[in-house]
Structure formats: structure tokens, C-alpha cells
Amino acid sequence: MSNFDQAVERRNTDSIKWNHYEADVLPMWIADMDFQSPQPIIDALQARVSEGHYGYGHDNQELIELICERMQRLYQWTVHPDEVISLPGLVSGFNVACRAIGEQGDAVLVQTPVYPPFLSAPTNQQRRLNIAELVLQTSNGFLDYSIDFDDFKKKIQDKTHLFILCHPHNPIGRGFSESELTQMADICLQNNTVICSDEIHCDLILEGEHQPFASLSPEIAQQTISLFAPSKTYNIAGLGYSFAIIQNPQLKRLYKQAMSGIVSYANTLSVIASLAAYKYCDDWLQDLIIYLRENRDFAVNYIQQKLPQIKTTNPTATYLLWLDCRELALDHPHHFFLNQAKLALSDGKTFGQTGEGFMRLNFGCSRQVLTESLDRMYQAVQN
Numbered sequence: 001m002s003n004f005d006q007a008v009e010r011r012n013t014d015s016i017k018w019n020h021y022e023a024d025v026l027p028m029w030i031a032d033m034d035f036q037s038p039q040p041i042i043d044a045l046q047a048r049v050s051e052g053h054y055g056y057g058h059d060n061q062e063l064i065e066l067i068c069e070r071m072q073r074l075y076q077w078t079v080h081p082d083e084v085i086s087l088p089g090l091v092s093g094f095n096v097a098c099r100a101i102g103e104q105g106d107a108v109l110v111q112t113p114v115y116p117p118f119l120s121a122p123t124n125q126q127r128r129l130n131i132a133e134l135v136l137q138t139s140n141g142f143l144d145y146s147i148d149f150d151d152f153k154k155k156i157q158d159k160t161h162l163f164i165l166c167h168p169h170n171p172i173g174r175g176f177s178e179s180e181l182t183q184m185a186d187i188c189l190q191n192n193t194v195i196c197s198d199e200i201h202c203d204l205i206l207e208g209e210h211q212p213f214a215s216l217s218p219e220i221a222q223q224t225i226s227l228f229a230p231s232k233t234y235n236i237a238g239l240g241y242s243f244a245i246i247q248n249p250q251l252k253r254l255y256k257q258a259m260s261g262i263v264s265y266a267n268t269l270s271v272i273a274s275l276a277a278y279k280y281c282d283d284w285l286q287d288l289i290i291y292l293r294e295n296r297d298f299a300v301n302y303i304q305q306k307l308p309q310i311k312t313t314n315p316t317a318t319y320l321l322w323l324d325c326r327e328l329a330l331d332h333p334h335h336f337f338l339n340q341a342k343l344a345l346s347d348g349k350t351f352g353q354t355g356e357g358f359m360r361l362n363f364g365c366s367r368q369v370l371t372e373s374l375d376r377m378y379q380a381v382q383n
């Protein structure tokens with residue numbers, strides 16, 4: 001059993017999470033966990049580093065086959081090795097999708113609030129950003145969001161050839177249900193809109209199961225670019241490996257063409273780490289999920305009992321809590337918690353206009369750090 005309680009000192013490393021703010025600030029922002037990566041990954045990296053040569057690699061067939069086997073085992077989804085494209089990062093992956101699909105001036109649809117790079121990817125590639133806002137609601141006392149399908153359809157019909165889906169969704173902390181996925185898929189199929197499904201958080205499922213968007217039906221798979229990565233799950237994001245699965249040959253050709261000359265090979269060490277992650281780290285992941293579940297329950301109970309002015313999600317996926325701080329009537333919640341609580345949370349307004357007044361808290365840390373962060377919030381609000 002891994003010891004997730006053990007604090008890992010990251011302040012004097014190159015960690016952006018721990019070094020972006022002053023030393024007295026507790027960082028609960030960027031989606032990067034504080035836990036040490038599983039031992040098989042460390043061992044595999046050490047063995048590879050000791051080889052002493054780091055020239056260009058080529059696609060690692062063992063990893064690609066492991067990915068296909070994993071999709072079959074976890075989701076009963078048959079993927080062939082030639083449908084997998086290695087990438088150096090998932091944000092690059094959806095930027096490439098924006099570049100590959102449609103033409104200058106066409107729209108790309110995203111659902112807000114959402115992981116901020118979704119908002120810049122379309123304009124990075126001379127596309128127009130089209131937004132379908134998720135609808136805020138309360139369910140059993142917790143924040144949740146639903147999809148306004150009429151609005152979704154209207155936005156898709158507005159010259160939108162690409163829709164970037166976040167599933168499970170960051171920051172709302174859940175995967176979409178089969179019914180939600182099917183309704184979105186039907187609208188996209190009817191309008192010939194390609195779906196780029198970012199499933200980077202698919203292993204971090206706290207309740208229920210993940211269903212890949214493309215695995216819904218062969219028709220949907222033909223119109224989907226799916227993006228995955230082991231980076232969030234095993235805390236190897238700094239190494240940068242992710243992959244696309246594209247089952248439609250024409251779409252795959254367009255995608256590869258858009259990558260050409262711009263997107264480099266996946267880093268050799270990232271491939272070694274990913275291979276070890278998918279091969280040897282299932283038990284570690286199971287233990288991680290148990291720990292994250294307990295962290296979630298602890299944080300959610302704490303907020304409900306001691307900070308009732310803040311409304312929270314009760315995430316069933318990811319290690320992210322989305323907090324509605326509007327009742328506190330603060331001019332700038334991010335500055336308030338940074339200055340008064342010495343706590344760095346992610347500023348909700350960077351997730352789109354509807355995130356104004358919200359904050360995101362990362363609970364992928366030891367219980368001790370989580371408790372300290374909530375105590376700091378409580379003290380600042382009391383004062």
C-alpha cells in the first residue's frame with residue numbers, strides 16, 4: 001500500500017505548482033498531485049536513464065499494443081494499433097484537432113466553465129470560439145451542471161465543424177452520462193460535426209465507470225478524435241505523453257497532416273514511464289482512488305459544515321472541487337484567498353465567464369495539506 005499521507009517536499013524542485021507563489025502560500029491550484037509516482041515508474045526511468053543514450057526514438061509498439069489491450073479490457077472498445085497516434089501533450093492534441101478540422105473562421109464549440117486552454121485553442125488556430133454554457137443547478141445540496149440541448153444544437157448549427165468535449169469534465173468533476181453523451185453525439189452526427197473528446201481524467205473515477213465517447217457506437221467512433229494520457233493518473237505530467245485514437249482513416253490523415261512539422265515526437269522517457277504505468281501500476285491506482293475518495297469526502301463535509309456560504313460540487317471523477325464563492329460577496333475571491341488565507345486556488349473566471357466568483361481546489365494532496373488549506377479558508381472567511 002502506498003503512503004499517500006507522506007508529504008513530498010516539492011518546493012525546491014522545478015514544480016510550477018509549488019514555486020509559482022511565495023513560500024508561505026499553500027498551492028491547491030494546477031491539476032498536479034503531490035504524490036510520488038508509483039515505484040515501477042521510478043525504477044523503469046532509472047533503468048532507462050542509466051543506459052546513457054537519448055537519441056531519437058520511434059513509436060514504442062509495446063506501449064501502443066498495451067493501450068489497445070487496455071481499451072478492450074476496461075471499455076470493451078476494440079482499437080487497432082494503427083489507430084493510435086502518440087503525442088507530446090494533450091493540449092497540443094486538441095490544438096491539432098482545431099487546426100485539422102474546418103477552415104479559417106469556422107467555429108469550434110466548447111462547454112463552459114471549462115479547462116482554460118479549451119478557450120484559447122480555437123483562436124490559436126484561426127477558428128472562432130463558440131460557447132455552449134453548461135447550466136448550473138443544485139442536486140442533493142451540491143453544485144452540478146446540465147446541458148441545454150436546444151442551445152447546444154443551435155451552436156452546433158452555427159458553422160461549427162468541431163466540438164471539444166471534456167469527459168470527465170474539468171472543473172465540474174464528473175463524466176457525462178450515457179444519455180447525455182448520446183444526445184450530444186446525435187446532434188453532432190446530424191450536423192457532420194467532428195468531436196474531439198479530451199478524456200485525460202478517465203482513470204480518476206471516484207464513483208461509477210468511465211465510458212469513452214467513441215465507444216458509444218461505430219458511427220460515433222468514425223466522427224471522433226479521442227485524446228487520453230497517463231499523465232494525470234500517475235503524476236507524470238512533466239514528462240508529457242498523451243495519445244490520440246482516431247478510427248476514421250480520413251480523419252486520421254487530416255490530423256497527421258495538421259501535426260506535420262509542428263508536433264514533435266513523444267519524449268523517450270515519457271514513453272518508458274507510460275509503459276511502466278499501464279503495465280505495472282493498476283494496484284497503485286486502486287489505492288490512489290481510495291485515498292482521493294476519502295479526501296473528497298473530508299473536504300466536502302468540511303465545507304458543508306464550516307463554510308456553508310461556499311457551495312461545492314461532490315465530484316465523482318477527478319481530484320478537483322469546484323466552489324461557488326459568490327455568497328461571500330468578495331470583489332476578487334482569488335486575491336482574497338491568496339492574500340488573506342495564503343492559499344492559491346485556481347481562479348474560476350479563467351474557466352470562462354460563468355466561472356466568475358468560483359474557485360477550483362485540487363485535493364490531490366496529503367490529508368494534512370488538505371486540512372491545512374481548508375483551515376486557512378475557514379480562518380480567512382471568519383476574519
Ligand SMILES: Cc1ncc(COP(=O)(O)O)c(C=O)c1O
Pocket residue numbers: 031088089090091092115166170198200201229231237240241242
Ligand atoms: C481536461 C484537461 N486536458 C488537458 C490537460 C493538460 O494536458 P497536457 O499537460 O498533456 O497538455 C489538463 C490538465 O489539467 C486537463 O485538465
